[in-house]
Amino acid sequence: MSAGPDGDGWDAGDVLLTLAGLGLLALGVFAVLTMLVVVPKNRRPSSATAWIIAIVLVPFAGLLAFFLIGSPALPKVRRDKQRNVDRLISERTREHGIGLERAPGPDWLDPVVRLNQRIGAMPMLHGNDARIWTGYDATIRAMTADVGAARDFVHVEFYILALDRTTEPFFDALAAAVARGVTVRVLLDHVGSWRSPGYRRTLRRLREAGVLWRLMLPVQPWFGRYQRPDLRNHRKVVVVDGRVGWVGSQNLVDRSYNRRANLRRGLQWQDLMVRVSGPVVQELDAVFATDWFSETDELLDVETPDALPGGVGSSTDAELLAEEHGPLSCQVVPSGPGFEHENNLRLFNSLLYAARSRVSITSPYFVPDESLLYAVTAAALRGVDVELFVPEEGDQFVVHHAQRSYYEQLLRSGVRIHRYPPPYVLHAKHMTVDDQVSVVGSSNLDMRSFSLDLEATLLVHGRGFCDDLRRVEDGYRAVSRELTLGEWLRRPGREQLFDNVARLSSALQ
Numbered sequence: 001m002s003a004g005p006d007g008d009g010w011d012a013g014d015v016l017l018t019l020a021g022l023g024l025l026a027l028g029v030f031a032v033l034t035m036l037v038v039v040p041k042n043r044r045p046s047s048a049t050a051w052i053i054a055i056v057l058v059p060f061a062g063l064l065a066f067f068l069i070g071s072p073a074l075p076k077v078r079r080d081k082q083r084n085v086d087r088l089i090s091e092r093t094r095e096h097g098i099g100l101e102r103a104p105g106p107d108w109l110d111p112v113v114r115l116n117q118r119i120g121a122m123p124m125l126h127g128n129d130a131r132i133w134t135g136y137d138a139t140i141r142a143m144t145a146d147v148g149a150a151r152d153f154v155h156v157e158f159y160i161l162a163l164d165r166t167t168e169p170f171f172d173a174l175a176a177a178v179a180r181g182v183t184v185r186v187l188l189d190h191v192g193s194w195r196s197p198g199y200r201r202t203l204r205r206l207r208e209a210g211v212l213w214r215l216m217l218p219v220q221p222w223f224g225r226y227q228r229p230d231l232r233n234h235r236k237v238v239v240v241d242g243r244v245g246w247v248g249s250q251n252l253v254d255r256s257y258n259r260r261a262n263l264r265r266g267l268q269w270q271d272l273m274v275r276v277s278g279p280v281v282q283e284l285d286a287v288f289a290t291d292w293f294s295e296t297d298e299l300l301d302v303e304t305p306d307a308l309p310g311g312v313g314s315s316t317d318a319e320l321l322a323e324e325h326g327p328l329s330c331q332v333v334p335s336g337p338g339f340e341h342e343n344n345l346r347l348f349n350s351l352l353y354a355a356r357s358r359v360s361i362t363s364p365y366f367v368p369d370e371s372l373l374y375a376v377t378a379a380a381l382r383g384v385d386v387e388l389f390v391p392e393e394g395d396q397f398v399v400h401h402a403q404r405s406y407y408e409q410l411l412r413s414g415v416r417i418h419r420y421p422p423p424y425v426l427h428a429k430h431m432t433v434d435d436q437v438s439v440v441g442s443s444n445l446d447m448r449s450f451s452l453d454l455e456a457t458l459l460v461h462g463r464g465f466c467d468d469l470r471r472v473e474d475g476y477r478a479v480s481r482e483l484t485l486g487e488w489l490r491r492p493g494r495e496q497l498f499d500n501v502a503r504l505s506s507a508l509q
Contacts, residue, residue: 002349003304011218017501026077031055031063033055039052044369044370051066052209054066056115056165063168065507068229069505072228072451073446074217074338078227081424082290082338082339085121085290086105089121090121093123096173098211099267103105104329105436106108106434106436109461111356112347112351112459115346115350116331119346120332120343122286122333124330124331125279127279128276128280128329128331129277130271130465131275132273132440132469132472134271134272135269136268137255137492141169141170142165144169145173145236146238147174147177147238150241151182152183152242153182153183153239154177154183154184154185154240155176155237155285155288155289156184156186156237156238157188157216157235157238157291158252158386159235159251160180160192160193160252160253160257161188161251162197162198162251162252164197165251165451166253167254171209174211175208175210176213177320179211183212184209184211185292187233189217190215191232195338196258196259197258199423201316212327216232217233221505223234223475225349229454230448231453232453232454233291233336233454234449234454235287235454236248236250236251236445236452238271241282243277244281245275245284245285246275246276248272248274248442249427249444250269251443254320257269263424265393266489267422267424269426270420270427271428272382272428272429274440276330279497280332284332284456290334301387326460328461328464328465330458330459331459332459333458334454334455334456335347335443335456336455337454344449344455348372348496351437352378355379356434357384357385357435358384358432358434359379359434360386360470361387361431361445362389362426362473363446364391364394364428365394365445365448366390366403367402367403367448368406368445372445372450373409377410377439380414380415381414385413386414387417387418388410388415389477389480390403390417390418391420391422391427397502399446399502401498402499402505403446404502405503407483408485408489411483413448414481415450418477418481418482419481419483421481426476429441429442432470435463435466435467436461436463436466437460438459438465439459440455440459440460441454441457443455449503
């Protein structure tokens with residue numbers, strides 16, 4: 001036996017201690033290299049700093065978490081599919097001259113529309129009608145009626161799709177549509193729907209009805225399907241026969257989400273959906289077709305905007321379309337980790353910097369990155385009337401407290417904060433700018449929606465629609481309680497601690 005450090009022989013304990021020391025040294029070197037080389041690459045400084053702190057404080061767990069959920073990019077094959085569809089739409093719209101002339105509306109809107117088209121491929125289209133729906137159960141009944149009138153196809157896509165007493169008529173309408181020869185395709189997010197009660201019952205009902213369905217972004221490593229598990233498809237889209245579309249914030253589930261904690265607290269979700277008709281429906285269908293292609297490798301024969309009159313720069317039948325569908329110009333802005341840029345964040349920032357008089361924002365989760373926080377506060381500081389509608393009581397503890405950590409800075413800059421009262425969770429997601437421009441969709445104003453979730457957003461130019469959305473905001477304001485800076489500074493120290501600690505976790509992307 002060889003001699004040990006003190007001349008004695010090596011025993012098993014010495015060997016184990018030496019190996020453990022070498023292992024810890026290797027882990028330390030690996031952690032340092034990860035922090036210096038891997039973590040900062042193409043990442044926000046705040047996010048990189050948060051990850052470095054996590055790795056320093058808990059090296060093994062921090063490294064494991066980083067390599068499990070540290071990359072916000074979808075697998076390359078999915079990103080390639082998105083780029084291929086974007087290229088196809090861009091080529092066809094250029095060939096037919098759609099989107100080449102300036103957009104209607106204020107001078108500042110045209111650059112925003114161009115930005116959206118460049119990074120999201122979709123042009124602005126004229127001659128649309130859009131109607132706002134805020135009643136939760138009434139919205140489901142209206143979507144059910146549209147499915148009941150389908151003659152050719154129905155495309156349904158939801159982050160959460162659940163069969164329960166509230167949604168059962170919608171599932172019945174899908175089954176009846178299949179029975180009369182309509183092609184029905186359904187996409188539901190795997191993790192979002194799996195966490196909802198009745199998941200297996202929902203899938204069984206889809207199979208029994210003969211619906212063509214797929215899970216979105218499935219986390220099923222045993223089937224060879226895996227990506228970062230918190231990259232989710234958060235879109236809510238319905239398209240019927242290419243003539244009617246729905247987009248907004250509402251999932252297809254009971255207003256309580258059927259969860260015990262929500263039922264115990266009596267929580268009810270308050271959402272907003274928009275029913276659209278006209279050429280922009282084809283853009284919503286293109287979003288669905290892209291997601292269907294990503295999950296099935298089947299590229300649907302969707303009528304693209306090049307086949308439609310009414311695009312920006314196209315005067316063909318524009319007056320007729322306005323009479324049939326309405327005077328609105330609309331543009332769909334898809335976003336998510338399948339795109340090179342954070343499309344929705346760039347849209348929101350552009351609108352905030354362009355605003356001249358008034359901005360109203362509604363978001364259940366307002367956890368901005370630095371750029372959005374600066375855009376909101378800069379608008380208020382330069383004299384724009386900025387107001388923010390948020391729920392007073394949140395359903396997610398950490399996110400809710402992270403959101404609250406920004407209130408002081410917002411209030412000091414002049415942003416008015418209105419808190420929607422419990423037991424309702426204000427889950428609607430929309431923005432109005434200068435009485436002419438509106439944004440409605442599935443995207444929250446938080447870092448998750450900017451970097452990790454696939455979202456669908458509708459940009460609308462039209463005074464009438466903006467007025468309608470302003471009336472919805474007036475309704476929020478009438479029942480909400482405005483938060484003052486003095487009140488906020490007097491909140492208990494325990495709550496301030498929760499807020500500040502939660503804020504640190506928001507950057508872990």
